[in-house]
Amino acid sequence: MDNRLPxxxxxxxxxxxxxxxxxxMEGRTAIGGYLFLxxxxxxxxxxxxxxxxxxxxxxxxxxxxTGEGMxxxxxxxxxxxxxxFSDNVFVAAILGTLKNSLFIIPIIVVFAFFVAILLNLKFxxxxxxxxxxxxxxxxxxxxxxxxxxxxxxxxxxxxxxxYNVAIFITNNLPExxxxxxxxxxxSFVLILWYSGVQILIxxxxxxxxxxxxxxxxxxxxxxxxxxFWKITLPAMTPFILLNLIYTIVDMFTLPLINPIxxxxxxxxxxxxxxxxxxxxxxWIYFIFMFAxxxxxxxxxxxxxxxxxxx
Amino acid sequence: MNAAAWKRRAKVLLLGNGxxxxxxxxxxxxxxLLDISVIYLNPFFYMISTMFKNGVDLVxxxxxxxxxxxxxxxxxxxxxxxxxxxxxxxxxxxxxMGAIFQVAFCSLAGYAFARIAFPGKAILFGLLLFSFxxxxxxIIIPLYILFGKxxxxxxxLAIVGPAIFGHGIKGALFVIIFRQFFLTxxxxxxxxxxxxxxxxxxxYxxxxxxxxxxxxxxxxxFSFIWHWNDTTFSQLMLRGELTPxxxxxxxxxxxxxxxxxxxKEVKLNETIRMAASFLVIFPPLIVYYIAQRWFVEGVERTxxxx
Numbered sequence: 347m348d349n350r351l352p353x354x355x356x357x358x359x360x361x362x363x364x365x366x367x368x369x370x371m372e373g374r375t376a377i378g379g380y381l382f383l384x385x386x387x388x389x390x391x392x393x394x395x396x397x398x399x400x401x402x403x404x405x406x407x408x409x410x411x412t413g414e415g416m417x418x419x420x421x422x423x424x425x426x427x428x429x430x431f432s433d434n435v436f437v438a439a440i441l442g443t444l445k446n447s448l449f450i451i452p453i454i455v456v457f458a459f460f461v462a463i464l465l466n467l468k469f470x471x472x473x474x475x476x477x478x479x480x481x482x483x484x485x486x487x488x489x490x491x492x493x494x495x496x497x498x499x500x501x502x503x504x505x506x507x508x509y510n511v512a513i514f515i516t517n518n519l520p521e522x523x524x525x526x527x528x529x530x531x532x533s534f535v536l537i538l539w540y541s542g543v544q545i546l547i548x549x550x551x552x553x554x555x556x557x558x559x560x561x562x563x564x565x566x567x568x569x570x571x572x573x574f575w576k577i578t579l580p581a582m583t584p585f586i587l588l589n590l591i592y593t594i595v596d597m598f599t600l601p602l603i604n605p606i607x608x609x610x611x612x613x614x615x616x617x618x619x620x621x622x623x624x625x626x627x628x629w630i631y632f633i634f635m636f637a638x639x640x641x642x643x644x645x646x647x648x649x650x651x652x653x654x655x656x
Numbered sequence: 657m658n659a660a661a662w663k664r665r666a667k668v669l670l671l672g673n674g675x676x677x678x679x680x681x682x683x684x685x686x687x688x689l690l691d692i693s694v695i696y697l698n699p700f701f702y703m704i705s706t707m708f709k710n711g712v713d714l715v716x717x718x719x720x721x722x723x724x725x726x727x728x729x730x731x732x733x734x735x736x737x738x739x740x741x742x743x744x745x746x747x748x749x750x751x752x753m754g755a756i757f758q759v760a761f762c763s764l765a766g767y768a769f770a771r772i773a774f775p776g777k778a779i780l781f782g783l784l785l786f787s788f789x790x791x792x793x794x795i796i797i798p799l800y801i802l803f804g805k806x807x808x809x810x811x812x813l814a815i816v817g818p819a820i821f822g823h824g825i826k827g828a829l830f831v832i833i834f835r836q837f838f839l840t841x842x843x844x845x846x847x848x849x850x851x852x853x854x855x856x857x858x859x860y861x862x863x864x865x866x867x868x869x870x871x872x873x874x875x876x877x878f879s880f881i882w883h884w885n886d887t888t889f890s891q892l893m894l895r896g897e898l899t900p901x902x903x904x905x906x907x908x909x910x911x912x913x914x915x916x917x918x919x920k921e922v923k924l925n926e927t928i929r930m931a932a933s934f935l936v937i938f939p940p941l942i943v944y945y946i947a948q949r950w951f952v953e954g955v956e957r958t959x960x961x962x
Contacts, residue, residue, distance in 0.1 A: 378772060379774035382856070401797055484881050572880055607792070629794060639789065
């Protein structure tokens with residue numbers, strides 16, 4: 347036994363050494379990974395998770411300011427019941443936003459898809475046109491757009507006035523839908539302006555489809571029409587989904603279409619409502635948006651095609 | 657004999673033969689694109705045209721696009737009303753800091769998500785996607801309180817602070833963009849560098865970052881523009897102590913009315929407002945013009961998405 351021990355040890359030693367070395371290697375990589383992520387993780391806790399839970403906590407309280415600072419009192423559902431049963435603007439505003447976005451989101455996605463296909467064709471000057479269509483990304487989000495579209499109303503389509511479209515719509519649609527349709531038409535150019543990023547996403551998506559697929563289709567005698575429906579569209583479904591999600595998230599931060607942010611900031615300073623109620627509004631809003639996203643994701647499982655799977 | 661051949665040639669010339677689009681097809685594409693461009697740029701042209709009009713031209717229905725004389729007084733008033741140099745310096749300070757921090761720290765996080773194996777990655781990535789979805793409306797109040805406690809309100813840190821940690825305006829989106837880009841780079845590069853004995857950060861700094869210029873540029877531009885345009889956060893967090901251009905554009909009316917008294921008609925201010933709008937977007941317009949080439953190509957190369 348005594349004889350075999352050093353031998354055994356000799357056999358085990360390299361093995362154990364190797365394993366230990368392997369663990370530290372992985373461990374070191376993992377530690378490195380956390381180090382890379384460290385700033386982001388700290389930020390996640392400080393600027394995302396903590397505010398999220400804190401606003402939820404506040405939304406169930408009445409927040410008052412006294413000499414000593416902020417006081418949270420009267421825990422309960424007060425803020426939420428007030429939002430749904432007493433505040434006569436808030437829920438209506440959310441529903442109005444949802445109703446508008448039912449029109450706006452498909453318009454943006456279809457328009458961006460159409461323009462992306464055109465811009466992806468090879469023709470001289472396409473970079474010039476791409477420059478034009480990305481231009482609104484620059485002022486697409488800011489205060490300038492409020493000036494141009496909100497105050498000066500330069501975003502109207504002139505043919506609407508010329509052909510009395512408004513009267514036609516109010517006469518032929520039920521009132522519930524005539525209003526969102528009209529408001530969508532009135533800010534049509536504005537809506538087109540919000541499709542800059544979506545065009546970018548679609549173009550980069552179109553570039554992922556290999557040329558060989560199109561060549562094969564051509565050899566098999568497929569017409570461009572068939573190629574579009576059988577190759578381009580299925581390959582683009584993941585990008586359509588992505589754009590739907592992006593547009594929904596984006597749509598819910600636009601000040602012109604969406605008045606909620608203003609309401610929240612306004613309510614922050616109202617003494618009888620305050621931070622608690624404004625937080626509750628933020629959360630109700632989040633839940634509505636999340637529900638819409640979930641709905642889109644659920645429906646998308648039926649039509650999004652993933653290459654490689656199935 | 658030649659009738660059929662001519663017909664075919666004409667058809668190829670007009671409609672194309674699949675490889676090359678023909679004249680007719682091309683004409684159609686140009687027509688459609690031009691048409692959409694006109695609708696698209698109409699508000700922009702409106703802004704340019706209005707800013708050179710004087711009060712008489714503005715209400716004259718016979719003048720649509722080209723005013724009788726270029727009225728430069730509007731620009732001067734807008735310049736004063738915006739307190740342009742002060743506001744511009746505030747804007748540039750906040751925007752450049754925000755964009756640089758976001759590029760630096762979002763790319764770090766994006767690299768970790770794309771290339772480094774560590775336990776809990778799936779959960780953290782889920783949290784990343786989740787933080788992309790959270791509307792700023794939901795967390796703006798606690799952030800306001802937090803920044804108040806940190807003493808950040810009214811300083812550039814109120815906007816830039818989260819960017820130092822790879823968050824801030826659309827920070828989650830930028831991390832995702834970087835992740836997608838790093839995923840497309842070939843793995844062999846890093847492995848070769850690792851075999852040569854380079855540590856993780858060295859690989860990142862020396863091998864990955866130089867290859868990532870398109871992604872860095874795209875994120876920098878987006879970050880620049882979105883910081884430039886931000887009003888909601890700036891309005892609340894800066895408390896008017898700093899006035900970037902997006903904020904002073906909001907207060908333009910008050911400044912001008914204060915200067916000129918209330919008797920001035922609101923409608924007449926429109927020319928000045930358009931001039932002010934132009935002044936506000938002029939710097940990003942230049943940046944975009946310079947970077948456009950790389951931007952347009954860079955977006956294609958980033959692969960922005962899976």
